[in-house]
Amino acid sequence: MNRKRLGFTLLELTVSASLGVFIAIISAVSLRSAATVFSNTSGRDTAMRTLMKARRTLEADLVKVSLAPNRLAIQPAPGSLGGGADGDAINFTSAVNATTGEMELLNDGSGGQWHFENLFFYVTVPTNHDTLFSTTCTGGNEGGYDFNCPHKVLLRGVVNQNPAVTPHDSSTEDTLLSPLNPFLTRPTGFPRSMALNTVAINLLTFQVRRQNSELLVDIRAVSLQDAASKVGIGNRSFRTGGYTIEQRFSVFPKN
Numbered sequence: 653m654n655r656k657r658l659g660f661t662l663l664e665l666t667v668s669a670s671l672g673v674f675i676a677i678i679s680a681v682s683l684r685s686a687a688t689v690f691s692n693t694s695g696r697d698t699a700m701r702t703l704m705k706a707r708r709t710l711e712a713d714l715v716k717v718s719l720a721p722n723r724l725a726i727q728p729a730p731g732s733l734g735g736g737a738d739g740d741a742i743n744f745t746s747a748v749n750a751t752t753g754e755m756e757l758l759n760d761g762s763g764g765q766w767h768f769e770n771l772f773f774y775v776t777v778p779t780n781h782d783t784l785f786s787t788t789c790t791g792g793n794e795g796g797y798d799f800n801c802p803h804k805v806l807l808r809g810v811v812n813q814n815p816a817v818t819p820h821d822s823s824t825e826d827t828l829l830s831p832l833n834p835f836l837t838r839p840t841g842f843p844r845s846m847a848l849n850t851v852a853i854n855l856l857t858f859q860v861r862r863q864n865s866e867l868l869v870d871i872r873a874v875s876l877q878d879a880a881s882k883v884g885i886g887n888r889s890f891r892t893g894g895y896t897i898e899q900r901f902s903v904f905p906k907n
Contacts, residue, residue: 695875696897699854702873703899706806706852710903713771713808714867716755717744717905723767725828726860728796729836732777735791735798739858741774741836745826747907759820765907767825769812772835773851775804775858779838789886799856799891802874805842806851806858809835856890867903872896 724744728737747765756766789801842850856872879895
């Protein structure tokens with residue numbers, strides 16, 4: 653009479669246990685790799701969304717810039733951290749009515765635009781940077797600009813120099829803000845007002861150049877999660893490299 657074997661041999665148990673350990677190790681490595689890929693992808697996606705948000709706002713305003721004399725000025729923004737400039741600042745007078753979205757025209761029959769306010773964009777580092785971002789950044793200087801701190805904010809400012817005058821009077825047109833630096837302040841936090849509004853946070857730089865009838869814009873952000881875990885953030889340059897995402901685009905003003 654044959655009897656069925658009900659137990660396992662020592663060899664079978666050993667092989668089974670070894671296979672279980674092997675499968676567990678492979679699973680752990682796979683999960684870790686998947687988490688790393690997700691973190692890298694998530695960080696890059698966040699940086700790209702930030703850049704696209706900044707680009708949409710910049711394009712919407714810069715396409716309406718007047719390239720006429722004394723209507724546009726570009727300069728380096730002040731350095732917040734003791735290094736180079738945080739980026740650039742661009743200032744221009746605007747004839748766009750924010751309520752209607754239409755150009756305001758002079759009523760002298762010339763068909764010319766009535767520039768009644770100043771707009772400006774610039775990047776800076778909030779005064780409470782360490783609290784907001786739970787880290788400390790030191791200012792670098794490469795070619796006159798800081799590429800160390802990836803926590804800069806892009807701000808949009810509006811100044812109306814003559815708010816109480818009669819509209820469409822050419823003598824009441826705004827002129828470019830001069831000097832501009834007193835308006836390029838470092839905010840506490842992220843301002844949200846008509847006078848000064850936060851366009852985007854976690855930018856590395858914003859630079860703009862005029863080339864004939866074209867404005868060349870360069871904005872960069874850093875994949876923060878990836879950079880923080882791999883190389884650290886605060887005292888190294890991100891001007892170029894695998895953690896830096898860049899958007900370069902041209903704007904051709906219509907005015």
